[in-house]
Amino acid sequence: MNGDDAQLIARVGKRDLAAMRVLYEKYAPQLYRFAVARLGDERSAEDVVQETMLAVWQSASRFRGHSTATTWLFGICRRKVAEVYRRGQGREVPGLLHARSESTPPGPGLEFWESFSRLSDEHQEILLLVFYYGFSQEEAAEVLGVPVGTVKSRIHYARHRLREALRDAGAEEGDRKRRRSERSTGT
Amino acid sequence: MIEQGRGRPGGIRSKNRPDCKLVTPLVVWVANGTATDAERAMVVLHTLTCPHCRRELAETLALRRTFQRWVERLPDLPQRAWHGFVDLLEEREEARAGHRAAVEVAEPEAVEIGSVLRPLLAWLAAESPSPAWRMVDWALAYSETQGR
Ligand SMILES: [Zn+2]
Numbered sequence: 001m002n003g004d005d006a007q008l009i010a011r012v013g014k015r016d017l018a019a020m021r022v023l024y025e026k027y028a029p030q031l032y033r034f035a036v037a038r039l040g041d042e043r044s045a046e047d048v049v050q051e052t053m054l055a056v057w058q059s060a061s062r063f064r065g066h067s068t069a070t071t072w073l074f075g076i077c078r079r080k081v082a083e084v085y086r087r088g089q090g091r092e093v094p095g096l097l098h099a100r101s102e103s104t105p106p107g108p109g110l111e112f113w114e115s116f117s118r119l120s121d122e123h124q125e126i127l128l129l130v131f132y133y134g135f136s137q138e139e140a141a142e143v144l145g146v147p148v149g150t151v152k153s154r155i156h157y158a159r160h161r162l163r164e165a166l167r168d169a170g171a172e173e174g175d176r177k178r179r180r181s182e183r184s185t186g187t
Numbered sequence: 188m189i190e191q192g193r194g195r196p197g198g199i200r201s202k203n204r205p206d207c208k209l210v211t212p213l214v215v216w217v218a219n220g221t222a223t224d225a226e227r228a229m230v231v232l233h234t235l236t237c238p239h240c241r242r243e244l245a246e247t248l249a250l251r252r253t254f255q256r257w258v259e260r261l262p263d264l265p266q267r268a269w270h271g272f273v274d275l276l277e278e279r280e281e282a283r284a285g286h287r288a289a290v291e292v293a294e295p296e297a298v299e300i301g302s303v304l305r306p307l308l309a310w311l312a313a314e315s316p317s318p319a320w321r322m323v324d325w326a327l328a329y330s331e332t333q334g335r
Binding site for chain 1: 269
């Protein structure tokens with residue numbers, strides 16, 4: 001694992017708040033994106049990040065470096081997201097995308113969100129880890145706590161499901177446009 | 188996309204090529220940049236002659252780009268987050284310290300039962316030296332042999 005991270009975690013294990021801040025500033029923004037993408041809610045995502053970093057603070061002295069800091073942190077974070085879902089607080093409203101649609105640059109937005117949110121939790125997780133964070137097979141397996149073989153098959157199916165969902169969303173959008181134009185020409 | 192060439196006589200049924208089975212699962216790792224040099228070379232060489240896998244690679248790269256653009260549009264962690272974390276840390280540490288203190292009050296050091304019983308029995312024996320209290324003498328002697 002990255003020597004800097006190992007040293008940082010060792011210092012955090014000795015209650016070094018300055019080291020904790022370095023670790024926080026390096027990883028919390030990455031974890032936040034993951035949590036927002038999974039939960040669709042900024043408030044819950046921030047809570048998940050704080051709980052993840054709190055778990056890091058409390059368990060850093062037991063960290064033995066069998067995994068990298070990155071896979072360790074993401075592993076904790078995904079479990080915290082799962083806890084939110086178990087409590088029934090996840091993905092109520094994809095409100096943040098509406099809220100930001102005015103200010104954010106053009107790009108895939110709500111329709112992508114809708115397609116992504118139709119996927120299972122497992123497929124969402126693996127797509128984020130592999131396509132956004134660029135984890136290798138072994139790293140993804142470590143984060144998810146599954147064998148590498150499972151990662152390989154899961155990413156295969158996740159990719160196909162996402163493509164299907166995007167195709168369906170495109171078809172629905174096409175239908176809506178067609179109906180709108182039919183209505184406007186009909187009146 | 189999997190059935191490239193389907194229904195076209197003479198179209199390339201690339202799925203039938205045995206090496207596609209080896210290449211297809213590697214495409215995603217080439218697209219995300221974590222395949223080994225050997226794996227990448229194998230995929231690239233294969234895609235030169237296999238339209239199916241070439242398309243698979245192009246689609247996967249496009250999907251990854253779309254995915255990245257979408258995630259990058261998500262909001263950033265608020266600036267105040269670190270301070271919020273420090274507040275939470277203090278709150279939880281205080282709660283833990285409070286809990287420890289409460290546990291210490293609720294569970295005082297275990298009292299050795301003999302230290303209570305022995306003086307009580309001795310007092311009873313001294314106050315009532317009747318035969319019935321021989322039992323007490325005996326109990327007292329026994330408890331001393333047990334070190335309690
Ligand atoms: Zn092929």
